[in-house]
Amino acid sequence: MTAIDPRTLRDAFGAFLTGVTVVTTYNQDEEPIGFTANSFTSVSLDPPLLIVCLARTSRNFETLTNAEGFAVNILSEGQKEVSNTFARPVENRFAHVDWQKGPHGSPVFSDVAAWFDCSLHKIVEGGDHVILIGKVEAFANGLANGLGYARGTYFTASLTGQAVSAAASDSDVMVGGVVERDGEILLLRNEADKFGLPECIITGAAGPDGLHDYLTMTTGLPISVGQIYSVYENRTAGRQHIVYRCTAGNGVPKAGQFFSIKGLPIARMATPATGDIVQRFAAESSIGNFGVYFGTERTGKVHQIGRKV
CATH class of the missing domain: 3.90.79.10 (Nucleoside Triphosphate Pyrophosphohydrolase)
Incomplete structure (x- = not known):
């Protein structure tokens, strides 16, 4: 089998145009945590399911995989700085965004294209990632256009x-x-x-x-x-x-x-x-x-x- 270079493969995956989300939940100390992610997709309407892929190397791995649920905030076109904030090691990230606790308990943002507050339905093994399947317990459609991402650029x-x-x-x-x-x-x-x-x-x-x-x-x-x-x-x-x-x-x-x-x-x-x-x-x-x-x-x-x- 031909060896596949991970960096080249990542660049090829990056050709796929995606939206930009911030995934949020609370840690064991009841502090909000969040990170930028574009490995998100809807799965089912009945039951209402979505998935987020999480790297095993993520510093949020233990928190997310042990949480009762999480929220997915689909960023709008005007929220590039929110994406950048949650993609970098910024102190007190949540001080830079307007947010509140969602109906099911995870942090949801204002002015996003949409948000989904989910319970953790299932975790599926996926190589160097795990696939978090969330069941949508509540959501809001902000009607704004989503922020796009392809080949390393918004x-x-x-x-x-x-x-x-x-x-x-x-x-x-x-x-x-x-x-x-x-x-x-x-x-x-x-x-x-x-x-x-x-x-x-x-x-x-x-x-x-x-x-x-x-x-x-x-x-x-x-x-x-x-x-x-x-x-x-x-x-x-x-x-x-x-x-x-x-x-x-x-x-x-x-x-x-x-x-x-x-x-x-x-x-x-x-x-x-x-x-x-x-x-x-x-x-x-x-x-x-x-x-x-x-x-x-x-x-x-x-x-x-x-x-x-």
């Missing part, structure tokens, strides 16, 4: 929708990608010996699919098109641009060259806008805090999405 449905609308989906736009692999970015060299991002003119409505086809054909590599990274109007050329974050698989590209994020040829970029994009990507990669740029080729604003969990 995303929000509303911001993605704004980006697509801003790019005039029924018109032809220039669609490109910041194609990353192992800390490097793919750049294409033009006839003037300048470097740029791989991009093509397609109908905005077909942006991700059209970009995927173009990148796959151009590079000959497996390509994954991720979240929108930059939306701007080049007023000089009179054209809209959408740039996506992308990842490439192994192999030598048929076109282009990978450059280390720490050694990008900024002085040889084909346009100032491209230089700004790759410099921002390099800076954000170093801290794991990505945003989406809206504006023109000269001025605009970066809307922060959030830090890696």
Whole structure:
């Protein structure tokens, strides 16, 4: 059997878009505890069941597996900082969020997309994790959009929708990608010996699919098109641009060259806008805090999405 690298496997699992939750309960001293988790899913309506996967190495393992119940708080789009707080070793995490004891007894948060207060129905062995099956005893639907997470980065449905609308989906736009692999970015060299991002003119409505086809054909590599990274109007050329974050698989590209994020040829970029994009990507990669740029080729604003969990 071929050996599987755990880190590579984890990255592959991370391609699945999930929501972000905070799982809560009380410890033996009746103190509230909680942690950020995205390994959550519904199971059954009758009886009402859901599951959360918990690592055996978690410092909350003994508490959760011995508790009478737990709550799952599905965070809303505006609660990225709540996720970050409960993902890090922060003192008195609950001082940073509005919460109360739920009907069944576990802490539930305000302003979440939804919460579920559960009794512990069953624990199932799952390798280096256990699967906590909770029976929903009470719940509330906050009606807000949930906070999304994929490939180590938050995303929000509303911001993605704004980006697509801003790019005039029924018109032809220039669609490109910041194609990353192992800390490097793919750049294409033009006839003037300048470097740029791989991009093509397609109908905005077909942006991700059209970009995927173009990148796959151009590079000959497996390509994954991720979240929108930059939306701007080049007023000089009179054209809209959408740039996506992308990842490439192994192999030598048929076109282009990978450059280390720490050694990008900024002085040889084909346009100032491209230089700004790759410099921002390099800076954000170093801290794991990505945003989406809206504006023109000269001025605009970066809307922060959030830090890696």
